[in-house]
Amino acid sequence: MTVAMATSQPGSRPHDKYDRLVAAAQALQKLKVSVAHPCDTASLGAVFEAVDLGLIEPILVGPQARIKSVAETLGRDLSDIRIVDAAHSHASAAAAVDLVRSGQAEALMKGSLHTDELMGAVVRRDAGLRTARRISHCFIMDVPGHDRPLVITDAAINIAPTLEDKVHIVQNAIDLARALQVDPVRVAILSAMETVNPKVPSTIEAAALCKMADRGQITGGILDGPLALDNAIDLGAAKIKNIQSPVAGQATVLVVPDLEAGNMLAKSLTFLADADAAGIVLGARVPIILTSRADSTITRLASCAVASLFANTQRGKLAMPEV
Template identity: 80%
Template sequence: MAAAASAQDASHGSPRQHDKYDRLVAAAQSVSKLKVAVAHPCDATSLGAVIEAFALGLIDPILVGPQDKITATAEALGKDISELRVVEAPHSHGAAATAVDLVKSGKAEALMKGSLHTDELMGAVVRREGGLRTARRISHCFVMDIPGHDTALIITDAAVNIAPTLEDKVHIVQNAIDLARALGVDPVRVAILSAMETVNPKVPSTIEAAALCKMADRGQITGGILDGPLALDNAINLGAAKIKKIESPVAGQANVLVVPDLEAGNMLAKSLTFLAGADAAGIVLGARVPIILTSRADSAITRLASCAVASLVADAQRTRLAIPEV
């Protein structure tokens, strides 16, 4: 794909391959085009990503925001948006609310963040009246393309749940498993991370990891193979797992990493991005529809990959029962 081939490594400015994201985009191009309500795409970065995703056949966007600002942004980019539908909203708060309403009315299958703060969009999503809550806890997943790592790696939750409880983590894990399956991952190997691989009563995350694994054994979490607690090294490196004499179908080959809390997840994801040259496509799950969350620092291929991930999730949701609403 041309967009991927020309993408630049954020830390070095040199081209690199994005085979994992290329495969995601190709898979998304084979399913129905995703109808996306884009909240306040009023800067060059957010609008440009929408236009490119539309051109690649990934999304069918509805641009929600002040029409004069959207038009001016398109003109500054030298892009023609006459084929795209624009729904007027006076400001970013209004755009978030209107975008959510488009989903509620069935006119959109997903949300996408434009040039507004994440809290504005998520505030409209989680509002008690007219929001998009379900019986699931809302959580965020990074789908990371890491140089030198054979497969995309899902990291959760690094952006929404600050200090999740054990009950929250059940939903976080299930959301991540459902995402992995939507992306065609089989088997889904989930590592519940901590600082060590043994259960230590003084380290609460190790106890929660053990509880989550037993819950999976009893069918309270389904669709994936869980193990934990695992330290990061023996979760993703077979050599490290062998040195520690850990025998497990997950250890050394995890494709989903569940972190203890937002701080740990955020530091892990950003370390991979800025020290290892990884890209991090972002998506929020557990609401009625997938929510595409991008950062101002994201590369073009990362934004396209986020759209592709949302499209594959929505396609999977079309073929199974929807999560029950609250």
């Protein structure tokens, strides 16, 4: 099955950026994914979609009878897929994490349980997947009319990140962009303005992050900020304000001041600009695929593809130290 066959529908807009991500992931070895509690048609259907395209090799974790019942509803055969029986959603989350800790899976995928349940198992200090990095979320946005995917972080996990938190958030996003073969990685630290204003804390943090990058405390990307959204992504807006910067107008990564700003930005692009938003959590020992029942097929596949591309960069490397 080709990507075009899987994602294109009559009358729908093209998803060239996501299609390229899926095609790149198809060229890699299948990602071994521990799927926590795939007990409804949306979550289990997403697994089958990724399997059909050769993106993942799943291990399904949850109540075996329920999983088999959902598979029957979907008309799918589970004979070639491993199932780890777990009594309920909390047990599913814990068992799915254990599969990663034991080296049997190299990514984690959310099923039909609450995100808080899954992340609770991930961040357990005794048996979770924590590392020295702070965990953060990235949206990889496919925006119609924009020539490149946009990475927005963090719009889902860190509510009011400190400057120290933002160092990790930025580094996670840079590592992701590099895994997606973005070169160079241009990072815009967003605020409401492009000048440092002592009355606006996000502008001071933006300036500090840029200086930390100058000193090698953040690596792999080119940072600039504070930048307002318009002059971060639009060359014309940057020229009007006479901003001389290798990032302004060309940013690939948009780092928001806090979760509220990120959530509004991502949802504005989704509902007003018809953008799609693939999601992934980074900073744990493995990438974590967060899908929603409301996600389109191509968005779910793109999330799996992004996780596969990121995991591929980690193969053969020493894992980040645990904490």
